[in-house]
Amino acid sequence: MSSATDQSLSGGNGLVIDHCFKSFSVNKQDVTVLRDINLTIHPGEFFCIIGGSGCGKSTLLKMIAGLEASTSGSISIDGRPITKPGLDRGMVFQEHRLLPWLTVQQNIDFGLRESVKLGRAEIVQEHIELVGLHGFENAYPGQLSGGMAQRVGLARALVNRPEVLLLDEPLGALDALTREKMQNEILRIWEVEKTTMILVTHDIDEAIYLADRIAVLGSKPGVVRHVYDVDLPRTRSRGDAGFDTLRHKLWDAIFQPSSPVESVSPAANTTARTSESPAAKPQYSIQ
Incomplete structure (x- = not known):
């Protein structure tokens, strides 16, 4: 598995998130929820965003949808700035x-x-x-x-x-069997439609099963910790050794302590963690 924090591109196709910050006013104080987000999502890619509660995953998705404006930085599709909702983006909510x-x-x-x-x-x-x-x-x-x-x-x-379909934890309320069936349906639709899909999920297994790449967000404020390539053949089996190896890496990446370097500049963190947990985790859904 390879991993590197994505850097924004100056040109080319795809969805580019370039040095985006997002702050909210809470009790007359500015609270930063997303700090210096840099991602490039390629046309036709299935991209997942995971992280603990409160890391800004859904806020980032709303910024891509044009439902929220970034405090600074820019988001564009094929060079077109996103300033409001548009028909080039569709969104599915929980x-x-x-x-x-x-x-x-x-x-x-x-x-x-x-x-x-x-x-x-x-x-x-x-x-x-x-x-x-x-x-x-x-x-x-x-x-x-x-x-x-x-x-x-x-x-x-x-x-x-739409060019991009945004999926904000759309399967979170479903029972386990229906959720797995819907994961396969989403994959089938993605393969037929060739639409770029960006999924926010708390479920690590779901992210590995669906994604070409997975971004892990740290929290308070939300920063990009790692972007992992999912180098597993489709159709994927949750019992495969490669699936399990990536599962452990993602778990560790999500729950690793934040560092001063990370909180200032996620781009400084370009190497994947190689440590794996010695024992299997009982659950791989982040709450």
Whole structure:
């Protein structure tokens, strides 16, 4: 496994996060939640972001979506600055956020941009079939299981063919079996659509199973500790030795103590930790 903290690029394709800081005002004091974030995510890549609670993962995703502005620094797609939400980015949240009075078909159509006039019904139906919900077009959200509702959310986010799909812990509320099934569905859709996907998750196994690369964020403030290449063939087995080795490395990277160097400049930390835990951890979900 290789690891290095990504450096922003001056040009080229992809999504570039360049020296981004984010602060909030709390009790009239500025609190920095993200410090000097530098990442480049390549077109068509499946990129995961993991880290403990409060490290700024979801805030970073909202900045990419244009829902939050960075305090300083910039985020761009193919050289276009991100200053607000746009149809080049779709987002799926932990809660499906479907409109309960609309059917599956109507919810997906609601997400389709208004400028599409011709072939609208065909586009919606294509995405219903893409997420495996053929036959449920006229069902309401209250009649769907959690996994099915998230499929609708995926279809609604994909219906405009965004360049980047942002996934903010979308499977966190599902039971374990449904979650693994949905992981495979997301992989299938990624392979079909060739969409760049950026997933925020607390689940280390989920990140390894899905990602091409994984960024580990430290906390208070959030900094990039490592970016790991996932050099494992697809389809991946959670029982493989390589899977387990990376699992231990990610666990150690997440829970290693913060250092003064890291808190000032994540770019200074360019070498992966080689230590592995002597015993298996009982859980690999970060809360």
